[in-house]
Amino acid sequence: MSRIGLFRTLVIVGLVGLIEVLCRTGVIDNFTMPPPSRIAKDLQHIVVTGKFNAAIAKTLSSAAIAFAAAVVAGIVAGVLFHSTPRLRRALDPIFATYYAIPVLAFYPLLIIIFGLGDVPKIIIAFMLGVVAVILNTLNGLDRVPPVLAKTARVARLGRVGTALKVTLPSAAPYVLTGVKFAVAYALIGIIGSEFVMSTDGVGFEIAFAYNNFDNATMYPLILLVMIVSIAVNLVLTFWEKRLLIRRGLR
Amino acid sequence: MSEQHDLTAHVGLRGVTKVFRGADGAPSVHALGPIDLDLRRGEFFAVVGPSGCGKSTLLEVLAGLSQVSEGNVLIEGKPVGGDIMDGVGVVFQEDACLPWLTVYDNIAFGLMQTDTSRAEIATRVESALTMTGLSGFAGSYPAQLSGGMRQRVCIARTLVLQPRLILLDEPFGALDQQTRLLMGEELLRLWRATGATIFLITHALDEAAMLADRIGIMSARPGRLLEILETGWSRDRDSRLVETAEFGAVTARLWQVLRGESMKSINRDGARA
Numbered sequence: 001m002s003r004i005g006l007f008r009t010l011v012i013v014g015l016v017g018l019i020e021v022l023c024r025t026g027v028i029d030n031f032t033m034p035p036p037s038r039i040a041k042d043l044q045h046i047v048v049t050g051k052f053n054a055a056i057a058k059t060l061s062s063a064a065i066a067f068a069a070a071v072v073a074g075i076v077a078g079v080l081f082h083s084t085p086r087l088r089r090a091l092d093p094i095f096a097t098y099y100a101i102p103v104l105a106f107y108p109l110l111i112i113i114f115g116l117g118d119v120p121k122i123i124i125a126f127m128l129g130v131v132a133v134i135l136n137t138l139n140g141l142d143r144v145p146p147v148l149a150k151t152a153r154v155a156r157l158g159r160v161g162t163a164l165k166v167t168l169p170s171a172a173p174y175v176l177t178g179v180k181f182a183v184a185y186a187l188i189g190i191i192g193s194e195f196v197m198s199t200d201g202v203g204f205e206i207a208f209a210y211n212n213f214d215n216a217t218m219y220p221l222i223l224l225v226m227i228v229s230i231a232v233n234l235v236l237t238f239w240e241k242r243l244l245i246r247r248g249l250r
Numbered sequence: 251m252s253e254q255h256d257l258t259a260h261v262g263l264r265g266v267t268k269v270f271r272g273a274d275g276a277p278s279v280h281a282l283g284p285i286d287l288d289l290r291r292g293e294f295f296a297v298v299g300p301s302g303c304g305k306s307t308l309l310e311v312l313a314g315l316s317q318v319s320e321g322n323v324l325i326e327g328k329p330v331g332g333d334i335m336d337g338v339g340v341v342f343q344e345d346a347c348l349p350w351l352t353v354y355d356n357i358a359f360g361l362m363q364t365d366t367s368r369a370e371i372a373t374r375v376e377s378a379l380t381m382t383g384l385s386g387f388a389g390s391y392p393a394q395l396s397g398g399m400r401q402r403v404c405i406a407r408t409l410v411l412q413p414r415l416i417l418l419d420e421p422f423g424a425l426d427q428q429t430r431l432l433m434g435e436e437l438l439r440l441w442r443a444t445g446a447t448i449f450l451i452t453h454a455l456d457e458a459a460m461l462a463d464r465i466g467i468m469s470a471r472p473g474r475l476l477e478i479l480e481t482g483w484s485r486d487r488d489s490r491l492v493e494t495a496e497f498g499a500v501t502a503r504l505w506q507v508l509r510g511e512s513m514k515s516i517n518r519d520g521a522r523a
Contacts (some may be wrong), residue, residue, distance in 0.1 A: 147344040153315060154340045155360045156333070165363075169350045247349040248393025 043220035052205055052221065059202040060228070062118050066125030068188035070142055071179055074124075074133025078175075079163050081134065082141040091210055116199060119241045124201055125189025129182035140171025171213030175250070176240050184230050189227060259288035260415060260447045261312065265321030267472075268307050280472040281307050284321060287466065287475060289415075289447055294484035296439075296450040298504060300469025300515035305451045306343075307475065309419045312449060313340050313414045325415060339413030341447075343420035347400045349391035354379070354388040371410075378406035381440060398422075398429045402436070406484075409440065418450045422457065430454070431489045434461050442485055455508070459500040460491050467507045470514040477507055 001009070022028045023035035034042070045053055053081050093110040103124055110120035130191040144167045151225025168175065202221055209218035244250040267283035282304035289295050299305050310316035312323055314330045323330040325338065334340070347356050355362075357378055361371045379385045383400040392400050401421055408416060418437075422430040434457060442449050452458050458465045465479045481500055483491065491497050 145344065147342050147346045148339075148348065150315060150342060151346045151359075154313070154334050158361060160365070166348070169348070172350065182422070196369065238299045243350070246391050247390075 014071075021169060028136045031213075031215070034219060039219040039223055039231045042216045043223050046217070046220050046224070052202070052217075055200055055202050055205045056080065056224070058118075058200050059194065059210065060075065062122050062201065063125060063186040065118075066189060067129065067182050069122070069126050070129030070133055070182045070186065072131045074182065075137050075168065075175060076128070078134045078137025078141065079168070080129065082138055082159060083159065088138070095135055102194065103127045103189070104192055107196060112195065121190050121193035121201070124193045125186045128189040131184035132185060133175070133178035134238035135172065135182070136174050137168075143165055144170040144177070167179065172222025173243055176236065177244065180233060180236050183236065187225065188231050260291040261287075261449070262324040262508075263287040263312075263321065266308075266311060266318050266323060267320040268304065268311060268316065268481075269353035271400060282311070282471075282473045285316075285473070286514055287478075289449060291414075292445055292447055293450045293463045294450070295464050295466065296452055297462035297466045298452060298455055298458045298470060298474055298508065299511040300454065300508065302515055303468045303511070304473030305453075305468060307380055308417055308468075309340075309417050309449065309451050313338060313417050314359050319462075324352070330379050333354045338411075338412040339411050339415070339419065340417045341401075341404050341408050341410035341419065341421045343423045344396070346404050347395075349392050351391075352388065353384055353390050353392070353395070353403055355511070356403050357384075357410055358393065360407055360411050374410040374412075375406075377409045381409065381443065382436070384405040387410070392460050396422070398425050398433060400423065401433070403404055405440070408442065412444070413446055413450065415447045416444075419449065420452055421450075423453070430457060431460075435463065435489045439486060451457040455504045456492060456497075456503050459497055459504060460487070460489060465500075465504065467504060468511075476511070479503060 019028070019033075020035050020037060023030065023038075024031060029040075032233035044232035081091065106127070107120060107124055110123055114120050114123075148166050148170055149162065152166040157165060189207070190201065195207045196203075198204040202225060206218055206221045206225075209215075209221065241250065264467055264470060265286060267285075268281045269282055270279045273280050285308065297305055297308065307316060312317050312325075312330070314332060317332055325335050328335065348359060351359065357375045358371050361374060366374075374389075377387075379388055379452045382405060384399065384402055384406060385401065393405065395403070401424075405421065415487045421437075422433050423432060432456065437448075450458070450461060455519050459481065462481055463483065465481065466475050467479065468474065469476050479500065479511040484497075
């Protein structure tokens, strides 16, 4: 492990250890928060019993759909906007202010239109993620060396071939940043929507446990969400690192 | 005018002119021409000229990457439109390696876009790897190679297409002088082995003098051909040519013609600054 990795691990272990001590010594009372070791045991119990498997599957599948849709639509839109500068200039102000709009505010409207099912949640998560993918794809495409576009022309690639075989692979490190945002936003969008108004999913179970003072369920489910998010991001970061090393950028 | 042209020429330029129209009311820039030129099949032709005289524009017009404003370009008797023609390969000054692909895949890249079989691709890539001295680096990524080796990858990518006309836009511009001399030798060897016609754009007078059968000397912008100099070298020349008195005479003549044009170019750029 690198020195920075070791330092990072020590900081995390130290923080968790500190919370454990604060909980065990009563500085943080157990009604507010159980010790991390207790939360871990509760999570193990939840996983072993499979009590929330349906909720976990519902949340993860919805997040996966929203994530995939945001990535595909974001990349396609990024390529389209990059190749049509007028359209891009027209949309720039919207992109610049997009994240100032609380997307969750549209949730009730979406429930009215689509009902209290998976679709409104997926749309919210999609709306959160797609613009991050568009902006990062545009950023990456702006940085493709012009000589690579000429190389594509010499190889007689059409617009789609050029995008798939030259410009997008060249922009991949930036696109990947957008993809990492999309993962985070997909989970935030789905769990946030479930938390606000839903009948199933991990967000709903967390909210339900919170309303019933059920710490033995609430904290382990929060930990589970954190583990999933961190695990996916670690995989993407590992992939990104390999990609950058291969290109001599790290 | 056309009756003066060589009808068997590999490439013919007839009154080629390029004007870049100014966008949003900006003035137009007359970059090139008119230029008339015939390239003989299998010859090594170099073009030198002052900075900004339109050398690269001329190459892009020949390649079909840029359209002429007036005149026409014929390759093997066919007019060049807005696309790269069959049998034409281009090597650019900038590093055009695709950094996410291995050396092997970079070299195979152009062929992979054609109907060529995988076995044929492998044969041609192996041959190009050997010709360019990259045999031990097939699995390496461009980031693991030196600038000279990356340029060889780009040359190999062009060679596997078996072009009859190779257009080179200052391919060794980013390399040091010694590496450039050696790369020049390699280029001459590849030229002899392939029998292709080579059109080289360069700012280096010694490079043009060593490599070319004929050298076109361009004026300051708008670039026109002031003179075409025959070097008279044998086909089996190499970099030891630079030791000879004849080489000195050729470079001296190039500078004699170019000095005034370069001064014009510098004065114009200086006045604008």
